[in-house]
Amino acid sequence: MLKFDFPAALRRMAVIVTLAGLALAGAVTASSARQVGTAVVNGRIVTLDSDGTWKYQDQGGGGDSASAGCDTLEHIKLCLDTSGWNKANLPGDFIGSYTTSGKYFLGIVYEPSGSNDGYTYEFLQQAIIQNAAAASNTDAANVPILDTKEAATEMEGFRSVTYSPTINGAPFVFHNIFKIYPDRAVQFAFWTIGREYTDEFREKVEKFAKGVSFSQ
Numbered sequence: 410m411l412k413f414d415f416p417a418a419l420r421r422m423a424v425i426v427t428l429a430g431l432a433l434a435g436a437v438t439a440s441s442a443r444q445v446g447t448a449v450v451n452g453r454i455v456t457l458d459s460d461g462t463w464k465y466q467d468q469g470g471g472g473d474s475a476s477a478g479c480d481t482l483e484h485i486k487l488c489l490d491t492s493g494w495n496k497a498n499l500p501g502d503f504i505g506s507y508t509t510s511g512k513y514f515l516g517i518v519y520e521p522s523g524s525n526d527g528y529t530y531e532f533l534q535q536a537i538i539q540n541a542a543a544a545s546n547t548d549a550a551n552v553p554i555l556d557t558k559e560a561a562t563e564m565e566g567f568r569s570v571t572y573s574p575t576i577n578g579a580p581f582v583f584h585n586i587f588k589i590y591p592d593r594a595v596q597f598a599f600w601t602i603g604r605e606y607t608d609e610f611r612e613k614v615e616k617f618a619k620g621v622s623f624s625q
Contacts, residue, residue, distance in 0.1 A: 486621070494620075530587075538570070555572060557571070564621065569584065570583060581600055597617075
């Protein structure tokens with residue numbers, strides 16, 4: 410019997426993909442942080458700021474633009490002082506979210522279930538692409554997959570998938586790095602606007618990865 414909540418994982422990834430378009434629309438059209446719009450996600454009102462960060466209106470407070478420093482999350486330690494990545498207040502079920510250069514974004518997803526509960530790499534990658542397709546109002550077969558790696562170059566023991574959906578007419582590129590443990594699953598979902606996983610994007614991801622360490 411599978412104990413992992415597959416529908417919940419799908420919903421979580423759908424929120425990531427849906428809000429990516431909102432964030433970058435603000436980031437590329439304004440030079441100072443201000444509220445530029447709202448949207449309804451999962452029945453809750455989201456405020457979109459022009460610096461590419463969001464918050465649920467019932468959260469209170471704003472995005473944290475201070476240096477990310479060192480954070481200890483679920484079995485993850487992040488030391489990002491020299492990486493250029495800063496904390497962000499992105500909506501969704503993230504255990505941590507970050508941004509850099511005003512156009513690159515990251516949400517960290519943690520699931521307290523893993524391979525012992527029936528969670529597989531095949532399911533996770535399928536869920537990622539299916540939700541990108543749903544956000545694009547198309548079939549999964551129409552979402553361009555730019556690359557997949559069973560051994561991600563950025564983080565030892567992780568896998569990766571890079572893909573480029575079109576959301577609300579805008580091109581996006583996502584780079585997801587993920588690992589399934591016996592008792593948990595961890596995913597780093599990076600995204601920006603564009604069609605290619607450029608050298609600049611790759612450099613931003615690698616700088617982030619250098620500040621990441623894991624515990625058992």
